[in-house]
Amino acid sequence: MxxxxxxxxxxxxxxxxxxxxxxxxxxxxxxxxxxxxxxxxxxxxxxxxxxxxxxxxxxxxxxxxxAQEAMENLDIREIAHPHLVRLNEQCGHTVHLAVYEEDEVLYIDKVESRYPVRMYSRIGKPVAITVAAVAKLLLADLPEAERHALADKLEYPLYTARSTPNAPAFLKELERVSEQGWATDLGGHEESINCVAAPVRGADGRVVAAMSVSAPNVVVTAEELLALLPQVRRTADAISGEYSGRTPAKDPV
Amino acid sequence: MxxxxxxxxxxxxxxxxxxxxxxxxxxxxxxxxxxxxxxxxxxxxxxxxxxxxxxxxxxxxxxxxxAQEAMENLDIREIAHPHLVRLNEQCGHTVHLAVYEEDEVLYIDKVESRYPVRMYSRIGKPVAITVAAVAKLLLADLPEAERHALADKLEYPLYTARSTPNAPAFLKELERVSEQGWATDLGGHEESINCVAAPVRGADGRVVAAMSVSAPNVVVTAEELLALLPQVRRTADAISGEYSGRTPAKDPV
DNA sequence: AGGTGCGTTGCAGTATGTGCAACGTCCATT
DNA sequence: AATGGACGTTGCACATACTGCAACGCACCT
The missing domain is CATH 1.10.10.10 (Winged helix-like DNA-binding domain superfamily/Winged helix DNA-binding domain)
Incomplete structure (x- = not known):
């Protein structure tokens, strides 16, 4: 303008x-x-x-x-952080928190794996939107019109053989994710890395953030990682509860 | 304009x-x-x-x-990172890397302590410029005129009883730091936290970054932390060497 | 219904941003 | 040394594009 x-x-x-x-x-x-x-x-x-x-x-x-201040102002991050740390202490793997905002999904918090193998990802980095488990959860909750418009607009890079290839496949996957209430990324971004993710919901039930646990094949198999799903969901639900209970953040007078 | x-x-x-x-x-x-x-x-x-x-x-x-991309483009960060990780593996404490840019000092990399007590600091966060050990090193290397102008312009918040109180004290401390080639912050920012820092120099000898090891009193005493100085300096020198050896980063075609 | 607070729109005037051309400086080339 | 070129910088005249105003629409509250 x-x-x-x-x-x-x-x-x-x-x-x-x-x-x-x-x-x-x-x-x-x-x-x-x-x-x-x-x-x-x-x-x-x-x-x-x-x-x-x-x-x-x-x-x-x-x-x-x-940008740093911008992230510190996100109240969801503040609430979620201790939960992420606790989950990391329990399972030892890398834990991420991500939000969606105007066609982008980005990590806003991360707790590093306690295993020697570290993932490449960074707070503030835009997520591979077509394959990441957290992205699926965040997009699956968009109003249908917006979801379709976005899916058409996106590009579908083939990171690996299991990457989401195109818009129809992506939309189908989003519906599946929406129904089951959790999501995975099994080698869709990097061949040997798997993720399990669960949504964080606000008081109105809308998905406000998503969290995931990621680990490379060399540490745990996909099956072993999937076994953590209940823990991940419990953590996400705990964050949801705490977030919904609070009044939305207001300006400090 | x-x-x-x-x-x-x-x-x-x-x-x-x-x-x-x-x-x-x-x-x-x-x-x-x-x-x-x-x-x-x-x-x-x-x-x-x-x-x-x-x-x-x-x-x-x-x-x-x-902002994320901006940081990833800083070649000094890329070079330094593995060195910081290695130092962290050796001593277990929090390791920071910081640069100076137009009246601000900010952390551009951090490796978390492996002790349960974590420090509050974040990549991208502006540093408490009047007390942080890394800030002292970076400012001590400025041309005299710029250094004085900056010292006058700054504010000197009294975080603790040992915070730098005013411009003259700060300038005196900077000279001391400049001569000895390393710096400390002993409870000047947070009562119970101490840091030891060493400079990273470019090919021309100018300080291009500074790195520090920080730990709370409850984990190690100030004396024990100071004993790590040789290790910190060796690490900083290693980074300096690698950085000077390289041609300055060019655009990837 | 009436009122208040807030975001939004169209418009006329002019402040403000624009491109041009000329200058200075530095570096590479002959 | 001298010349050429590349690049950043400056002052200026023109007109574009930004500004503030006033009126409107809308939602919420009384």
Whole structure:
């Protein structure tokens, strides 16, 4: 809606790919160098971009700090965390918490496995939306129209032979997940990694978050991991209960 | 430099304090509601803000994802990580990596303690700049003019009785740190937590990052922690060596 | 019904952002 | 050393695109 702001914000994902100089930014924005310069300067004043010693721009520290605050403001994370830790203490595997927001699913908390083999994933990282167990739960709860629209819009990268191949398969899987109330990802993202996930629901029954336990084949088989399902569901339900009991977070006066 | 972008970006830290509705945003920006609406819409299109069910705005998922990418692009983090993990395996305590950027010091990596007592800190979180051991190392290396200007600009919150009280004390401490080549924080931030830190240097000898080992009094005494100094310095030097040896990261074609 | 608070829309005026062209600087090349 | 090119930077005139206003719609409350 606002051209100037629109252009300025378009610079950020561009820089996320890697550092770029003024000319590159101007070219990719399709504007004159002087225009790009002024936008970058404004972004710089706010600490959103940083000018490194070779004069090129990259994303700045304030951006990272802001994102940090954004996550700390999510009350679901705060409530869930101790539960995730407890589950990790019981089973030893990696535990994730994820939320859905406008076409993206992202991890907002993680407790590392106590086994030597660690998974590659990070808080704040967008999830492989078409295969991850937590993503299935979050999307399965969307209103039908939105769910279909999103499924059509998505791409279906074939990470492995068991990745969800296309929209119809995905929608079918979502329905199955919706009925059974839990989800799995058996090697759909990385060949040797399996996950079991359960939904966290708000007072109105809508899914507000999803949590999962993940472990590589070399540690436990898929069957052994599935045996943890009751524990995972109990944990998710406990979080749901605590979350529903509270009044939604208000501003601190 | 660009008024519109400037205003739009000013919304973000404002929302970082907590969700806000249109009226509040407009008021705090000092602009008309319709103006604020257009800015918020533009931010929304880019996923930087999210409109929750009660119509209020809060920071959005794309912001978090961007920050994530920003950190993954920091080559120093990538190089340092395995070293941090190794140090953690040796000593068991929490290990941090931090960088300085335009008046802020922030953690860019962390390996959790293997003792049951965990520290409160998070990747991406700005560091208590006047007391943290890593901050001392990073600031001690700034050009004198910049260092003095910054020291004057800072605030000196008294977290504990041992917090750095004011600019002169801070500058004196920085000189000491600069000479000895390492730094400590002995209960300056939280009464019972101590840290030992060492600098990571680039090929030109400038400090590009700093790493620290932290542990609460209940686990080890300050003296015991200080005994780890040689190990910490060795680790930091190893990272420095590897970082200097490499050509600075270029765009992947 | 009537009133209040909030988000939203269309519009006219002009402040504000835009592209241009020229300049300075640094680096590579001859 | 001298020349050329690439890149960031500046000042300026133009008109686009942003602003604030006022009116509207809507939901909620009394």
């Amino acid at each position: 606002s051209q100037t702001v629109d252009r300025a914000l378009s610079i950020l994902p561009l820089l996320a790919e890697g550092p770029a100089d003024l000319g590159q930014v101007a070219e990719r924005l399709g504007v004159h160098k002087s225009t790009a310069l002024r936008l970058l300067r404004t972004l710089h004043e706010h600490g959103m971009v940083y000018r490194q010693s070779d004069q090129r721009y990259r994303l700045g520290a304030r951006l990272i700090a802001l | 660009s008024q519109t972008v400037d205003r739009a970006l000013s919304i973000l830290p404002l929302l970082a304090e907590g969700p806000a509705d249109l009226g509040q945003v407009a008021e705090r920006l000092g602009v008309h509601k319709s103006t604020a609406l257009r800015l918020l819409r533009t931010l929304h299109e880019h996923g930087m803000v999210y409109r929750q069910s009660d119509q209020r705005y809060r920071l959005g998922a794309r912001l978090i994802a961007l």
